[in-house]
Amino acid sequence: MDTAKDQVVPASAATPAGASAGDPRPAGSAPGTSTGLAAAGDFAALSVPHLSPILGRYYERSWSHGEGHTLFDSSGRGFLDFACGIATTSLGHHHPAVTAAIKDQADKLLHICNALGYLEPVAQLATLLADACPDPLDTVFFCNSGAEAIEAALKLARRVTGRPGIVAFRGAFHGRTFGAASITSSSINYRQGYEPLLPSVYLTPFPNVYRYFGDDEEAATAGAMAALRTLLSHEIPPTSVAAIIIEPIQGEGGFNPAPASFLRQLRALCDENGIMLILDEVQSGVARTGKMWAFEHAGIVPDVVCVAKALANGMPLGAIVSRRELQERWGVGAHGTTFGGNPVCCAAGVAVMRTIEEQGLVSNAAARGAELLAGLKALMAKDDRIGDVRGPGLMVGVELVRDRVTREPDGETCEALVQACADQGLLVLNCGTHHSVVRFLPPIDVTSAEIATGIDLFAAALRALPRATA
Ligand SMILES: Cc1ncc(COP(=O)(O)O)c(C=O)c1O
Numbered sequence: 001m002d003t004a005k006d007q008v009v010p011a012s013a014a015t016p017a018g019a020s021a022g023d024p025r026p027a028g029s030a031p032g033t034s035t036g037l038a039a040a041g042d043f044a045a046l047s048v049p050h051l052s053p054i055l056g057r058y059y060e061r062s063w064s065h066g067e068g069h070t071l072f073d074s075s076g077r078g079f080l081d082f083a084c085g086i087a088t089t090s091l092g093h094h095h096p097a098v099t100a101a102i103k104d105q106a107d108k109l110l111h112i113c114n115a116l117g118y119l120e121p122v123a124q125l126a127t128l129l130a131d132a133c134p135d136p137l138d139t140v141f142f143c144n145s146g147a148e149a150i151e152a153a154l155k156l157a158r159r160v161t162g163r164p165g166i167v168a169f170r171g172a173f174h175g176r177t178f179g180a181a182s183i184t185s186s187s188i189n190y191r192q193g194y195e196p197l198l199p200s201v202y203l204t205p206f207p208n209v210y211r212y213f214g215d216d217e218e219a220a221t222a223g224a225m226a227a228l229r230t231l232l233s234h235e236i237p238p239t240s241v242a243a244i245i246i247e248p249i250q251g252e253g254g255f256n257p258a259p260a261s262f263l264r265q266l267r268a269l270c271d272e273n274g275i276m277l278i279l280d281e282v283q284s285g286v287a288r289t290g291k292m293w294a295f296e297h298a299g300i301v302p303d304v305v306c307v308a309k310a311l312a313n314g315m316p317l318g319a320i321v322s323r324r325e326l327q328e329r330w331g332v333g334a335h336g337t338t339f340g341g342n343p344v345c346c347a348a349g350v351a352v353m354r355t356i357e358e359q360g361l362v363s364n365a366a367a368r369g370a371e372l373l374a375g376l377k378a379l380m381a382k383d384d385r386i387g388d389v390r391g392p393g394l395m396v397g398v399e400l401v402r403d404r405v406t407r408e409p410d411g412e413t414c415e416a417l418v419q420a421c422a423d424q425g426l427l428v429l430n431c432g433t434h435h436s437v438v439r440f441l442p443p444i445d446v447t448s449a450e451i452a453t454g455i456d457l458f459a460a461a462l463r464a465l466p467r468a469t470a
Contacts (some may be wrong), residue, residue, distance in 0.1 A: 044276060084310075105344045114341045122343060137323060142307060146282035154183075156276075165241035167203075170205050173243065186250070192214060206258065209221065210399065248293075248416070257390060290367075290392055292362055317348070426454055
C-alpha cells in the first residue's frame with residue numbers, strides 16, 4: 001500500500017510556484033505541500049511489465065519532481081529529502097545554477113567523446129577538482145559512475161606498479177562491475193554466483209569501531225592493522241600489492257568511519273612498501289562530511305581519489321584524481337571511455353563546485369552536521385532501540401539494535417522505521433550488512449530549520465513504530 005496516497009494535500013492547499021526575492025527557488029517546497037505540478041500516476045504499474053526486476057527498491061512509491069530539498073510523489077505530496085538519491089543530489093533538486101548550466105551546455109553541444117579533442121566545461125571541471133584536492137593530486141580522469149572510477153583506479157594501480165595484488169576491506173561497497181564487485185563484501189548478494197571474481201584480491205577486516213571494538217578507536221586501529229600485517233606476511237607479500245583501497249567511511253556497509261589513526265597508519269604502511277593508497281570517496285566526498293574529502297579528517301593524502309555521485313548533482317559523472325606522474329606512467333590509450341566526462345555532466349559539475357565554494361557549503365555541512373548529530377543523539381538518550389549515532393558532517397548513521405548491551409543489529413525495525421519516516425514525510429535510507437543503520441544524507445546546503453524538521457519527523461516515526469515484543 002502506498003501510505004502517501006492517504007495523506008495527499010488537496011490541490012486547493014497547494015502553494016503556487018513562484019520565485020521570491022533572494023531565493024530563486026519556487027516557494028511551496030515544504031514537506032507535505034504540493035506545487036500542483038504533479039501528474040497523477042502509478043509508475044509502478046507502468047514499470048512492471050518491461051522494466052527488469054533486478055533492482056531492489058527502497059520504496060514502492062512513484063515520484064514526480066523535485067524542488068529544492070523536497071521530492072514530490074506522483075500524487076503531489078512533498079517529502080523532505082534527506083536521502084538525496086543516495087548522496088547524489090547534494091544541492092537538492094532543480095538547483096538554479098546546476099539547471100542553468102545543464103540547459104546552457106545542452107543548447108551548445110551534447111557530446112563529442114573526449115577522445116576527439118578538448119572542451120571548455122571538461123577542462124574547467126578538471127581544474128576545479130584539482131584545486132579542491134590537496135597537493136600533489138592535480139590530474140583528473142573522467143568516467144561515468146562510481147564503479148567506473150573504481151575500475152580506473154584499480155587498472156591504474158596494476159599497470160603503474162606492475163604488481164597484481166589488491167587489498168580491500170571487509171564490509172566495503174565499491175560498486176557492481178566485476179572489478180568493483182571483487183573488492184565489495186558489504187552483502188554476499190553482491191558476490192554470490194559471480195565467481196570467479198578478479199584474482200589477486202585480498203580482503204582484510206575493517207576497523208569497525210562500534211561493532212567489533214566496543215567504541216575503542218585505538219583498539220580498532222590496532223586490531224585492523226594487525227590483521228593487515230598478518231595478511232601481508234602470510235598470504236601476499238607487500239612487494240606484490242599494487243594498491244590498498246578503502247572507503248574512509250564505509251557507506252553501504254553501515255556508515256562506519258575508519259579511525260583517523262588507522263588511515264594514518266595505512267598511509268605509512270603504503271609508503272613503506274610502495275603500495276598505492278586508493279580512497280573511495282564516491283559517497284563521502286564533495287563536501288558531504290564537513291571537509292571536501294573525508295580523508296582530510298585524518299590529515300592524509302591518498303595516491304588516488306575516486307569521486308562520483310554528488311560531483312554533478314545527479315548527472316552521471318565519475319572521476320579519479322591522482323598526481324600527474326602516475327597518469328603519465330599509466331600510458332596513453334591504456335584506458336578510455338565514450339561518454340565519460342560528457343560536457344553536459346561536466347557543466348553541471350562546474351556549477352556544483354562553484355556553488356560549494358561561493359556558498360561556503362563545506363562549513364555548512366560541518367555546522368548542520370553537528371546539529372543533526374546532537375539532535376539524533378538526544379533521541380538516542382530517550383530510546384534504547386537506537387544503539388549508536390555516528391558520522392561526521394552530513395553523513396550520519398543511526399544504528400538500530402535489539403539490545404544495547406549485545407549490540408545485536410535490528411534490521412527489521414530499521415527497515416520499518418525507514419518506511420515510517422516516509423509516512424511522516426521524511427526520506428532516509430537504510431544501509432549496513434544487517435540493514436540496521438538509518439543513513440541521513442541531507443543536502444549540503446540544508447538549513448538549521450530543515451535539520452530540526454528532519455529530526456522532528458524522525459522522532460515522530462520512532463514514536464509511531466510499535467516496539468517489537470520479546
Ligand atoms: C563508496 C562507493 N563506491 C562506489 C560506488 C559505486 O557507484 P556507482 O553506483 O555510481 O557505480 C558506491 C555506490 O553507492 C559507493 O557508495
